Amino acid sequence: LPDRLEVYTSDIAWMSWPQAKVPFDKATQEYIMSLNGPSDALLLARSVGIRRECLRLMEVTTMLLQIATSHGLTLYDIGTLMY
Numbered sequence: 001l002p003d004r005l006e007v008y009t010s011d012i013a014w015m016s017w018p019q020a021k022v023p024f025d026k027a028t029q030e031y032i033m034s035l036n037g038p039s040d041a042l043l044l045a046r047s048v049g050i051r052r053e054c055l056r057l058m059e060v061t062t063m064l065l066q067i068a069t070s071h072g073l074t075l076y077d078i079g080t081l082m083y
Contacts, residue, residue: 012079012083014075014079015075015076015079015080015083019075020074020075020076020079021074021075021076022074023072023074024069024074029069032065032066032069033066033069033070035062035065035066037058037059037060037062037063038059040058040059040062041055041056041058041059044058064078064081064082065078068081
């Protein structure tokens with residue numbers, strides 16, 4: 001996992017795909033909302049030894065995904081926020 005968010009043009013090629021602008025279905029929304037960034041970070045720290053800086057980024061981006069999902073944003077919308 002990276003320790004900082006660096007988004008390059010080649011990383012967002014998927015934003016031009018039609019499915020990126022389709023809202024998440026109910027099952028996907030439920031899955032996203034069930035993610036637990038702090039718990040996952042703890043598991044990864046203990047089992048794989050990933051650095052805290054990297055895990056913090058994972059926690060923050062998980063939270064961003066959940067907040068965006070709760071507001072009805074699509075992957076395209078989220079990508080626009082990040083880029």
